[in-house]
Amino acid sequence: MTATPSVEPVSAGSLTGFDHECDVLVVGFGCAGAAAAFEAAAAGADVLVLERAGGPGGSSAMSGGELYLGGGTALQKACGFDDDPDNMFAYLRAALGPHADEEKLRLYCDGSVEHFEWFRARGLTFNESLYDAPSWMPPTTDGLMWLGENAHPYNTLARPVPRGHRPATESFGGWLIMERLVAAAKAAGATGHEDTRATNLVVDDDGRVIGVVAHRYGDPVTYRARSAVVLTTGGFVDNEEMLAHHAPVLLGHGKVSAGLDDGSGIRMATALGAATRRMASVEVALTALPAMLVRGLLVNGLGQRFINEDVYPGLFSHAAVVHQPGPYWAIIDEEGFEDIPARDLWGVRPRHVTETLAELEEALGMPPGALEATVTAYNRHAERKRDPYFHKDPKWLRPLRPPFAAADPRGGFGGREEQGTGVAGFTLGGLHTTVDGAVLNQSGRPIPGLYAAGRAGAGIHGQGYVSGTSLGDGTFFGRRAGRHAATASE
Amino acid sequence: MTATPSVEPVSAGSLTGFDHECDVLVVGFGCAGAAAAFEAAAAGADVLVLERAGGPGGSSAMSGGELYLGGGTALQKACGFDDDPDNMFAYLRAALGPHADEEKLRLYCDGSVEHFEWFRARGLTFNESLYDAPSWMPPTTDGLMWLGENAHPYNTLARPVPRGHRPATESFGGWLIMERLVAAAKAAGATGHEDTRATNLVVDDDGRVIGVVAHRYGDPVTYRARSAVVLTTGGFVDNEEMLAHHAPVLLGHGKVSAGLDDGSGIRMATALGAATRRMASVEVALTALPAMLVRGLLVNGLGQRFINEDVYPGLFSHAAVVHQPGPYWAIIDEEGFEDIPARDLWGVRPRHVTETLAELEEALGMPPGALEATVTAYNRHAERKRDPYFHKDPKWLRPLRPPFAAADPRGGFGGREEQGTGVAGFTLGGLHTTVDGAVLNQSGRPIPGLYAAGRAGAGIHGQGYVSGTSLGDGTFFGRRAGRHAATASE
Structure with missing residues (x-):
């Protein structure tokens, strides 16, 4: 037994009012949160984004910045590669498996060309050249790289084409992606509240999530979400107790994170009866x-x-x-x-x-x-x-x-x-969501008013991982969650 | 999304009364349920045991019947072996690991001699001879067998002594154990309700579990538990959807179960916000x-x-x-x-x-x-x-x-x-419980009125398993849960 701070839901009736109000409340300003905030705001919703750190970015901003995209993107074509969604699906089903989420993966592959254009429209550029050697991260500014597509047995399961899309930068690209996505979300009308850590969901008598209790410098702050709350709080690699319970293979190893991936969103939602998936799945890398x-x-x-x-x-x-x-x-x-x-x-x-x-x-x-x-x-x-x-x-x-x-x-x-x-990783499992980000309960039904995306949720991954699929599905399904949250109503 | 029947908790206020009432309501009449029912009844509680099958026994009755016991039992001594709890702990910590639950394991090893005597007092006999060859299940009636203690590296970590305790029978011993434990529970005063499947927990306005809704031949039956509900519903190897979400390594393989280990207790409790542990841990056996x-x-x-x-x-x-x-x-x-x-x-x-x-x-x-x-x-x-x-x-x-x-x-x-x-297994993960069986919520606090034991809970196992440790910890912690449930009050 531990003296963990409570993540149990708070009854709306126990509050005297809310300090802030909005349509869509996004919790966590990493890549999934920024994508959700952008789309919700673009759909006309009044959007607030809570971020517990002093500024947006999260673990996404620390990443290499590869985006796993394909199916025939403009960049693939410019580099002379012929790809299609089925071919991309065949590779990822194997590489993210066994037991990749085929329903989410199908949408992800079918929507990948559009998703690439969405990144370009947010101001990211990609150099039209291929880095043609095995690497974690090329020491060049080439925009395209292989991520295992040309190795056995994958080259027998799908036509090998490279799908690592890298924005033009001399170094780790995560910060650049986050800079553009945060700017886009704010330009679309979303407002960020920093140093603000969500701690509990607020539910009404019908079990609908209508807001959160947060803490800022130790003081409680309450938020009302008229449409929905979107949890984009990241995974749980920084929570040793959750690792011990769910993904012990990562215990004692390094963490691929900005240090704040403590699973708080997963815990707040499961405290309300939300289901989880694949909590033992991890990304793990040798140096x-x-x-x-x-x-x-x-x-x-x-x-x-x-x-x-x-x-x-x-x-x-x-x-x-x-x-x-x-x-x-x-x-x-x-x-x-x-x-x-x-x-x-x-x-x-x-x-x-x-x-x-x-x-x-x-x-x-x-x-x-x-x-x-x-x-x-x-x-x-x-x-x-x-x-x-x-x-x-x-x-x-x-x-x-x-x-x-x-x-x-x-x-x-x-x-x-x-x-x-010399080993570091992060977690892939999380809340069980629909393809639109609705969080499901133990009976397989959506919890009203609650959405999740990014590593707070279980995405396209089964037991495997490929670089760029976490930024990739975080933003792709973050966008879907933001759009649906904006139209959620009782 | 699925059309799974609801496992969401039912509010006491929505019921007009209860069909049955008792002090301790045990859900599932396998080895953990029988042990819990016996101890609760022996402590003076009015005990009802629900069993969804036509009779008690569950997957325990289908098992080989090995009990992993040691620390210096009378049987070990009679066969000429010198053991102690620390030595037993050293072996199991490694063999059930990595990441065995050391707190539960310590109690299990310290209490193992007494637990063996408890089985003998329930009428089980053990032949005082060792089967000294590697085997899943000896083709003899020898009462003691090796379960890996004499193999590298375990023989370098603990003094090798055999700890597989087998009740005297010509065949699989699980049925014999269950016959004796069910008889003991009934003799102590517990009553069984068969063909009765618990489907939802009933909670009062303070969040205390005060009973269950069950179904018998399709009709709802309600049970009020004045002290506590003890979930001993088994694991989830028979629930393909839960396997896909939590332990996909067992998908498509055989099931070591009586066919009813559908994780219903785990789902009913997590619907109420209970925490789980080690849901990906499995026993798996080649034939x-x-x-x-x-x-x-x-x-x-x-x-x-x-x-x-x-x-x-x-x-x-x-x-x-x-x-x-x-x-x-x-x-x-x-x-x-x-x-x-x-x-x-x-x-x-x-x-x-x-x-x-x-x-x-x-x-x-x-x-x-x-x-x-x-x-x-x-x-x-x-x-x-x-x-x-x-x-x-x-x-x-x-x-x-x-x-x-x-x-x-x-x-x-x-x-x-x-x-x-040619591969079959069962699940080891489940509800997060204290050493007394109290089910913990996501904040690490006991859910009032709710206990669990056996494979509905996470027991002594980390990522490893040894024959007899599931019957062993199911009965050991089932007894503890039954005793504590009998004295539970608001």
Whole structure:
């Protein structure tokens, strides 16, 4: 039992009035909140957005800024790629699975071209060039990148085309996206209340959500929402107790967040009987160097490979962290290491350089012969440009020859390994919502007056994740939630 | 959105009266319900037990009947084993982990000797002999069995002693346990109402649970509980929608249940704002032959070993089903197969018998050389009675020699493979409760008048499971919930 502050709903009858009133009250000014606020305001609603931090942005603003979009966007066409919604759906159903939400995913893929244009209309620009190497985030300003579409088995399930859309910036693009979306929401008429943390939903006698109680500098502030409340409060990676209860795989690891993803919206709504979905699903990433891995091997502590190294980096991270006991090792040879373009090296130096695999096994604490068996098998097939184990792209296949080296993929970016486990992630599960963002109760019926989007809700993801799908579905379904909230009435 | 029948709470004010009244209303007459009913009645409460089936027993009655007990029980002592609660705790913390509930586990281990005596006082007898071979369920009437305590790494974390306590019977023992517990509850004064399915909790204006609405042959029946309602409705493996939302790994697999574990208690309570824990945790079992696996190898579809084959069979099943892509194969040689005692064979015959590993690889669709590399490494170390990969007990280590054979561990018991996937399981997550069974809300505070135990609640389990811990914690915490429910008041 804990002394957690109460998130239980407050009865409208217990309040003497409201300090503020609006049509649509959006709780959380990250990407989903900004998208919801924009659309609600554009539909004519009087919109207030609460943000507990000193300014908008949330975890979205800390992100790399990739947007997973496709189906034939102008950017894809300009780069010479032919895509369509069905092809995009086929990839994401597999990559976000198993058990991706096919109903939401269908809408997301069908609406992706329009959604890209919506971002452009909000002032984001995308350079018409492809970054054609495996990477977490290209060290260039290229506007398009691969996110696993060209790796086995996905390249057998859908025609491989790149769908990582990156706004033109020299660095992490999340701040730029948020700058534009917040400006757009405000220009459309939405007002932000900062340093204001929603703590409880307010319900009337019929069980309809009609507002929230918030706190600002410790004092309560009440908000009445004439149409609806939209929860866009983010996930729960910053709430250790919720992680322990629902997604313990992330306990002790780093957090991909701005530090405020404490699941408050999920808790306020479930306190009212809202249903949740997929609370154990997570994004998880090793701080590993994709350019090194594709040219070598990713093995577990017993020297066994477990995935083709050319997949989307989040996928080899997930396979390692969720399904393999640590440690994990990136194994490479000198020729492979020297083949890595300087711009893709991020300052990483290999360690444990040895002339023989036996020495490397000993240095890494592996059973004698373990790594040698793996490399022998790999080399034998690589001679013939084949990888019958995991089907890595033949362009990366080449027998490994001494000297060999290893790097810990949990400390892949120079100097970062001292910052904890070298693993960081965030949560994908949340409130169970309709495609329009209506929050469902345990009986599968909408809770009147309550909407959710972004990581406060369960979106298109099953147990998998690809970069740009969280900003992507947060904004896409945030827009839908905002539009529907604006027209919600009893 | 679904047309699920409503599980939303009913306001007491909307009812004109109650059809039945008692002090403690127990919902579900499986092992946790019987234990709760017994203790509440023994404490002097007027107890009613609702059961939706035509008679008591539930999924508990279908189980093998192992009880995970220890800490120095009379049976352990009679068989010559020296155990203590700390030693038991050290094993279970690891085997039920990561993230076992240490507070509940501490109580469970400290109270285990008394709990064993409680079963004996209810009329269960246990033969004072050990079944000393790896098995899901011994083909004998031995009263004690190993459940993974003597396998690496557990044998390095705690002094290995067997703790599987089996009541004397020729077959599955669950029915026997339930027969005795139901008789005990009734003898103590509890009354059962069968064919009666609880559908909604009844709450008063203060949010206290004061009864349930049930249905019998389609008609509503109302129950008033003066002290408390105890939910012992079981898990949710029979509810496909809940599996999809919370434990998708079990979708499509067999169900270890009596067919009625639809999560109704979890849903009724969460509709009222109750918190849940570990909804993704599952027990999962391959229909594999442990006696074959220990004498050979368990490999994945790429011929890689991934665990020592002498662990508790549920652990190699979990490692395979949750963490390895299928298929999985049991690899054995003729000498090993012929070494299996007839009573441990369960009619299984090996398939794919070949003279060479290359032929076996081809028959199983493995990359050329994959299995040979594994067997070569295994044999090299087995010559010296070593397994530096996974540390299988040296008594099982012996180089494998032709002829070789393989068996699909998803169809290990003769004739069963046609019954679906060869994988079956049940759910371990549920309502968040105190050690006394009080159901907590999202703010960490008890919901007045509401208790839960058994698989409707989250018990001692983290992400792991061992046979007998579900009957074990269901009865142990069922007893505690019954005692506390009997004294609950506003």
